[in-house]
Amino acid sequence: MVRIVTLLPLGDRALVVEVPALAGISARAMMRCLADRVTADAPPGITALVPAIESLTIHYDPLRLDYEALRFYLTRAIATLEIVPETVTEPVVIPVCYGGEFGPDLDDVAAAHTTTADAIIALHSATTYTVAMIGFLPGFPYLEGLAPELHTPRRATPRTAVPAGSVGIGGSSTGVYPFASPGGWQIIGRTPRSLFSPTRASPALLQAGDTVRFTPISAAALRALLEQP
Amino acid sequence: MIHVRQPGIQTTVQDLGRPYWQHAGVPVGGAMDLQAHRIANILVGNDVHAAALECALGGVALQFSTSALVTLAGRDVTASLDGTPIVPWRAFRVERGALLALHTGCRTTIAVAGGIDVPIVLDARGTSLRAGFGGWEGRAIRRDDQLPIGRPSSLSERIRDHLVEARLTIARWGAGPDLLPAYSDAPTVRIIEGPQFAELDDASRTLLLGDSFRIAPDSDRMGYRLSGHALRLTTPREMLSSGVTAGTIQLPPGGAPLVLMADRQTTGGYPRLGDVITADLPLMAQLRPGDHVRFVLTELDVAQDQYRRIEHDLARAQRALQLRFAAGTDGSY
Numbered sequence: 001m002v003r004i005v006t007l008l009p010l011g012d013r014a015l016v017v018e019v020p021a022l023a024g025i026s027a028r029a030m031m032r033c034l035a036d037r038v039t040a041d042a043p044p045g046i047t048a049l050v051p052a053i054e055s056l057t058i059h060y061d062p063l064r065l066d067y068e069a070l071r072f073y074l075t076r077a078i079a080t081l082e083i084v085p086e087t088v089t090e091p092v093v094i095p096v097c098y099g100g101e102f103g104p105d106l107d108d109v110a111a112a113h114t115t116t117a118d119a120i121i122a123l124h125s126a127t128t129y130t131v132a133m134i135g136f137l138p139g140f141p142y143l144e145g146l147a148p149e150l151h152t153p154r155r156a157t158p159r160t161a162v163p164a165g166s167v168g169i170g171g172s173s174t175g176v177y178p179f180a181s182p183g184g185w186q187i188i189g190r191t192p193r194s195l196f197s198p199t200r201a202s203p204a205l206l207q208a209g210d211t212v213r214f215t216p217i218s219a220a221a222l223r224a225l226l227e228q229p
Numbered sequence: 230m231i232h233v234r235q236p237g238i239q240t241t242v243q244d245l246g247r248p249y250w251q252h253a254g255v256p257v258g259g260a261m262d263l264q265a266h267r268i269a270n271i272l273v274g275n276d277v278h279a280a281a282l283e284c285a286l287g288g289v290a291l292q293f294s295t296s297a298l299v300t301l302a303g304r305d306v307t308a309s310l311d312g313t314p315i316v317p318w319r320a321f322r323v324e325r326g327a328l329l330a331l332h333t334g335c336r337t338t339i340a341v342a343g344g345i346d347v348p349i350v351l352d353a354r355g356t357s358l359r360a361g362f363g364g365w366e367g368r369a370i371r372r373d374d375q376l377p378i379g380r381p382s383s384l385s386e387r388i389r390d391h392l393v394e395a396r397l398t399i400a401r402w403g404a405g406p407d408l409l410p411a412y413s414d415a416p417t418v419r420i421i422e423g424p425q426f427a428e429l430d431d432a433s434r435t436l437l438l439g440d441s442f443r444i445a446p447d448s449d450r451m452g453y454r455l456s457g458h459a460l461r462l463t464t465p466r467e468m469l470s471s472g473v474t475a476g477t478i479q480l481p482p483g484g485a486p487l488v489l490m491a492d493r494q495t496t497g498g499y500p501r502l503g504d505v506i507t508a509d510l511p512l513m514a515q516l517r518p519g520d521h522v523r524f525v526l527t528e529l530d531v532a533q534d535q536y537r538r539i540e541h542d543l544a545r546a547q548r549a550l551q552l553r554f555a556a557g558t559d560g561s562y
Contacts, residue, residue: 011475011477059472062533063537133470135496136496179360198351204253
């Protein structure tokens, strides 16, 4: 199978496989299949695979694996890669208390789109999103599928502290802050679900390719869930 | 235990970081200067993975509630033990109750035989400052923290016994100059071309590879902002986020390049001009705000040869120390 794929060194211990979006080919399906293949049969020396929206970054140790050897392996792997279509998985449900103290930018977002807060909530919680990639913070999902009517520029001045669990909109993306962090996204709600816990067997709740739905909950329900240990 | 009398500007527990969790968005973290960290650990008889303290600049004072074997490593280190000056890159004995003061430095490693005994989180002991886990309670150390020391290896015990028998506080041997990076306050650092290097306009390319940049004050463990020249691509462009690594030189819209360091995010969305080679990262790690740096292009195979040479040199240094203090050869075992 011939693909328009570019292999580029990223410094002396990593390599980027760039997979451009092409008509009829899901870059994500290809990256997932390539990542599975690399995990299964790559020569030893690979330390990490980092999927992004149209690229897969492969970190390796040059003591164990040469750039040319890795490049040779990948060229062959890509040429013979069988792309299995993505299986539709059950969405991970993330309860969100929208607006009020937990979503201070909800009214601004509604005003920016000359609509009501309720209409924003209805639209945001009606979509099934796909995790395009994990980055920015441990477990932070960049979610694809935000309705164009909800696309909203980041805040002119980022907040110095956004609480953990905050659900935000940044441009055409939506996501959830796993940790308290400075951040410039429009904060429309808060979830009690933990997106990342270093002590869990699987620390990140989500990984690239997962699907997600948001479901509205009341402030009382959020407070009750936040108080649980 | 180590009783923290003065924590300094930012002192964290660090090790070799978490390279295996980047798919989950976990920053690699770890010591900024991995060479200094490993040399310091080797000199006290530790495994290179042992956790040590990393101190930004100086002003650190530590009181030991047990005797210990310690090594300092980094650039421009001035330190004293109960008022007596101590040089870096050599193991020294600390007696119970002694006060170790780090007066000045850049990114100084303080390695203690047995390591700083904090729990392993996601395969490592280093502090993940932004996510608040790992290290000492997921944060920089504060005054009056009491840091536990792990059990020293038998090699550490033999090195210590050797110093006691020779009536030495500080070892006569240490890391030789050929093992140390060529630290400077204005180093020339080698980079490999990045994907958007060719998109720089001619003037910007000449500046990046010819002129010196200053390390801006808002530089930290995540990255260094470079001031002095604004760089431009011939055509500005929007990038999709993708993987980045230690030493990646990004170009944010303002035109001031940003060099990603230990606590960088796993992905970045700015054009990537190049990557500092691994062998020269210690030179970057030991720069202070106000210091200068120049970049020069090199090739990937040169960079990987340098990397392998340093790894072999470190492994050889460790073996040499193990042989010198092998059980039974110094008469005490």
